[in-house]
Amino acid sequence: MTTRPPKNIRTEPLTLKDRLAALNNLPAFFKLVWQTSPTFTITNSLLRIIRSAMPVALLYVGKLIIDNVIVLSHQHHADTGHLWQLVGLEFGLAILTDGLSRAITLVDALLGDLFSNHTSVKIMAHAATLDLDQFEDSVFYDKLERARQQTIGRTLLLSQVMTQVQDLITMGFLAAGLMAFNPWLIILLLIAIIPAFLGESYFNDQSYALTRGQTPERRELDYVRYLGASDETAKEVKIFDLSGFIIDRFKQLSGKFYLDNKRLSIKRSLWGTFFAMMGSIGYYAAYVVIIIKAVEGSVTIGMLAFLAGSFRQLRSLLEGILSRFTAVSQGAIYLRDFFEFFEIRPKIKAAVNPLPFPEAIQQGFVFENVGFRYANSDRWANRHLSFTLHPGEKLALVGENGAGKTTLVKLLARLYDPTEGRILLDGHDLRDYDLTDLRMNVGIIFQDYLRYQMTFAQNIAVGNINEKENRPLIEAAAKQSLADMLAAKLPGAYDQQLGKRFAEGVELSGGEWQKVALARAYMRNAQLLILDEPTSALDARAEYAVFERFAELTKGKSAVLISHRFSTVRMADRILVLEKGELIEIGSHAELLVKDGRYAELFNLQAMGYR
């Protein structure tokens, strides 16, 4: 397990300039919000604009009421009609304010949910366009992880930005009243607030740097949590008695996070208290000024209440706006991660003017000095590969573990492109063909095929998802891979839920799963069929039956088989022997035995084991 942060993750704090620059991401963010739901976006904005005028209106009506009460209290026959009208108005405003707040919360929540769904779909759709080796890169994974987190975190950003604008408008209304009375009060207010803002901004920077620096470790923490409590891992964890090891690692990682976060939280809390005190001093200084004016008689008592109320609200609004600024800019910085993820482009590109895939392959696939190196490795997984896979030919790949067999077939399906050399199909580079077309015409079943926690039929249909409703095709595919006998035994037959994860799921044995996976290969009319150790878990009788059919079912089609069982391998037209990524022998079973080279050695070794 590695905990080293990838090189390009920035862990140093950010400056105010960085934060302001990050706000540039907001327009794109709002475009995304708008795309999510124009109606909710407009409704939300309108509600907030109306809501922002409420505080000053309430304070002003309050002022009128107090002044009215004072005047009336000095009269003998007071006419209270106007007073009650004012009280009624304030009551109405209070109810409206509350209603608006609730409506805003509701629209925020609905828009947030839609936004989260919309962005999750966008992330999945974009991830689907990316290359396999991008998924194998840890820096990429961190980006994906942070982008995923954005889908939840950004709904908060949405309401924060909206609230920010709303509060700014409210502040404008309140400040106008205060300015009319005494502009100096505004200055006093700013002096009281700015240190708190700078402090808040400093600690947010620190916390951002900390969280970002912890991304790889957080990923490991999630992985350890998954290892410790998941249906897929439970068996091995029990057998190897790993829970102690896993829990220790979890404690070690989570303990480190706790300590790092605690240190920062304590510092932040102490400084926060100090800055809040400064704010209070500023507020009371202003309060004293207003009281003196009231005692002197230069403002009414109603005005005193209005100004003090305005000042108090302005202070908390300003505090909120400034601290939200750091949160908003923080969010905007995380947004950069989100948009960066969408900027990642696949390297394996579809050809601009693609050639259509041949109706029937004429010359076959030609490997011309093909070499491939995984991006995260400095060793060649395949090197100097030159051979032809003829149309209709059945080719078997043999070689020891890590010899490069799986890599070779991944190159055939363009999951990767060769690092050197080229692969030709009917005389043209594989890269010149339409990528979707190519993948449609190459059927691969990998050794680590997925066991979908779906129904039996769906598990086969994934081989050609366009035909997911085509039950006769699914049943025919099952018949070809011998999975049909299995369906007959299941209580729900083809609609039987497989796997243990969901209710009423039935778990299959390794060999049974393999038959199901094998059926996927027969779901499409591929011209090249690749089976990467397709029968390793089948019993001897099943394997024999599968291959007896295989030759017949793939008549006229090319096929590549990877197998460690020579009983399977010998059925191929030609056998390609790989060693350390290179081709060392090629020929039929009989030819290679006569040659008495590596193949003969491996074959005899296995045959000896059976004697």
Ligand SMILES: Nc1ncnc2c1ncn2[C@@H]1O[C@H](COP(=O)(O)OP(=O)(O)OP(=O)(O)O)[C@@H](O)[C@H]1O
């Ligand atoms: N995704 C990957 N990233 C980096 N290196 C890889 C990756 N996949 C395979 N390799 C390396 O490439 C080499 C060839 O692997 P490959 O899977 O092609 O071997 P194989 O012959 O299919 O082995 P096996 O018989 O065990 O399935 C190995 O050394 C392996 O470590």
